[in-house]
Amino acid sequence: MRPLETRDMTPADVEFAVKLERAAFGKTLGETTLLDDVGDRHKAFYCIARSGDERLGFAGIRFHGETAEVMTCVVVAAARRKGVGRALMKAMIDACEERGIKSLTLEVRPSNDAALAFYGAYGFSTVGLRKRYYKDGEDAVLMLRPIGGGR
Numbered sequence: 001m002r003p004l005e006t007r008d009m010t011p012a013d014v015e016f017a018v019k020l021e022r023a024a025f026g027k028t029l030g031e032t033t034l035l036d037d038v039g040d041r042h043k044a045f046y047c048i049a050r051s052g053d054e055r056l057g058f059a060g061i062r063f064h065g066e067t068a069e070v071m072t073c074v075v076v077a078a079a080r081r082k083g084v085g086r087a088l089m090k091a092m093i094d095a096c097e098e099r100g101i102k103s104l105t106l107e108v109r110p111s112n113d114a115a116l117a118f119y120g121a122y123g124f125s126t127v128g129l130r131k132r133y134y135k136d137g138e139d140a141v142l143m144l145r146p147i148g149g150g151r
């Protein structure tokens, strides 16, 4: 495999991102939302993980004052457990540090064992529960990672 790298996401990556989210979640943030976010560097940061020309995953955060929120983080199924998620997480945390963000939050399904383990491995702690957060009625676990003074 060629070296794993991350780069900023561009509008040309949105079709890839939509397909990847649909494959992973059966739903997507949507082309319009993704295009808006990718086009506004003050509001959001989205990145692509790649090996040569092959795109292996993408992730995105939105900035809200001194906090930021993970909007999505998905790795191509065949490329999981090879450090792609780690590279995306590093890019997101670097983007937060550059902007002086103090904490990064996210919501995740309690049934998503891989994601809970992944976020836990990168310094996120559970700080709350959002009851019936998802359309199908499942709760969301709210996780937070301090930035700057954190890991």
Ligand SMILES: CC(C)(COP(=O)(O)OP(=O)(O)OC[C@H]1O[C@@H](n2cnc3c(N)ncnc32)[C@H](O)[C@@H]1OP(=O)(O)O)[C@@H](O)C(=O)NCCC(=O)NCCS
Residues within 6 Å of the ligand: 024, 071, 072, 073, 074, 075, 076, 079, 080, 081, 082, 083, 084, 085, 086, 087, 108, 112, 113, 114, 115, 117, 118, 119, 121
């Ligand atoms: C969660 C996800 C992004 C992780 O990406 P990944 O590329 O597989 O993660 P990495 O290989 O970088 O793993 C880094 C660490 O996270 C933890 N981890 C990741 N996947 C795990 C799993 N399935 N089980 C247990 N721990 C896991 C491990 O500590 C791992 O380190 P290790 O492989 O040295 O043990 C990926 O599983 C995914 O795309 N899932 C579907 C989409 C999703 O649920 N996204 C999160 C909600 S938005």
